[in-house]
Amino acid sequence: xxxxxxxxxxxxxxxxxxxxxxxxxxxxxxxxxxxxxxxxxxxxxxxxxxxxxxxxxxxxxxxxxxxxxxxxxxxxxxxxxxxxxxxxxxxxxxxxxxxxxxxxxxxxxxxxxxxxxxxxxxxxxxxxxxxxxxxxxxxxxxxxxxxxxxxxxxxxxxxxxxxxxxxxxxxxxxxxxxxxxxxxxxxxxxxxxxxxxxxxxxxxxxxxxxxxxxxxxxxxxxxxxxxxxxxxxxxxxxxxxx
Numbered sequence: 733x734x735x736x737x738x739x740x741x742x743x744x745x746x747x748x749x750x751x752x753x754x755x756x757x758x759x760x761x762x763x764x765x766x767x768x769x770x771x772x773x774x775x776x777x778x779x780x781x782x783x784x785x786x787x788x789x790x791x792x793x794x795x796x797x798x799x800x801x802x803x804x805x806x807x808x809x810x811x812x813x814x815x816x817x818x819x820x821x822x823x824x825x826x827x828x829x830x831x832x833x834x835x836x837x838x839x840x841x842x843x844x845x846x847x848x849x850x851x852x853x854x855x856x857x858x859x860x861x862x863x864x865x866x867x868x869x870x871x872x873x874x875x876x877x878x879x880x881x882x883x884x885x886x887x888x889x890x891x892x893x894x895x896x897x898x899x900x901x902x903x904x905x906x907x908x909x910x911x912x913x914x915x916x917x918x919x920x921x922x923x924x925x926x927x928x929x930x931x932x933x934x935x936x937x938x939x940x941x942x943x944x945x946x947x948x949x950x951x952x953x954x955x956x957x958x959x960x961x962x963x964x965x966x967x968x969x970x971x972x973x974x
Contacts, residue, residue, distance in 0.1 A: 739763040741782035743773040770794025788814040804830030810851040879915045920968040
């Protein structure tokens with residue numbers, strides 16, 4: 733083990749996937765520990781207190797959703813769920829289990845490593861008590877995007893709509909940021925998939941639509957008549973200025 737390196741707990745019963753994750757995470761300088769079933773995952777997490785957990789939903793003995801809930805009741809650790817089905821995404825987000833992020837299979841290793849780094853950065857920002865008041869006013873403005881009723885704080889990964897903080901996943905935040913950085917400009921689903929999910933992502937284009945739908949459910953007063961995140965039929969999506 734590398735001294736002082738962050739430790740990632742990988743929970744998956746598919747050994748080939750575990751081997752790939754272990755290899756690539758160690759290459760990035762992380763320590764890794766493993767568990768192949770839900771019960772073992774809980775015990776390992778409570779005993780070794782990893783810095784982040786990669787948690788598959790389909791597990792022997794106890795499913796990943798239950799594992800996530802139990803661990804979150806005892807530890808304040810970021811959990812990135814691994815799922816192979818769109819329907820499971822709704823469960824992760826809708827049941828408020830405490831998962832910090834999710835990634836759908838099949839995924840690119842580069843994307844997963846980037847998500848691991850981003851979630852660890854968020855934890856470090858909180859633990860180090862980094863607050864906006866410590867940043868110069870001009871720096872604040874540089875790291876915020878404000879379009880109409882929508883406000884994004886890029887340092888805190890925080891989203892506000894009409895002054896109210898909205899809880900978004902990291903992926904939802906990145907989609908909203910990409911669109912809000914160029915308001916009124918229509919962005920195709922293909923462009924979003926390439927720029928937000930990454931060049932190596934080979935998932936279904938409908939992933940973009942699912943994510944946009946989830947964002948709308950959180951930021952729009954009426955999802956049947958959106959005022960912020962607009963669809964240009966047959967083309968893509970854009971953020972309205974008003």
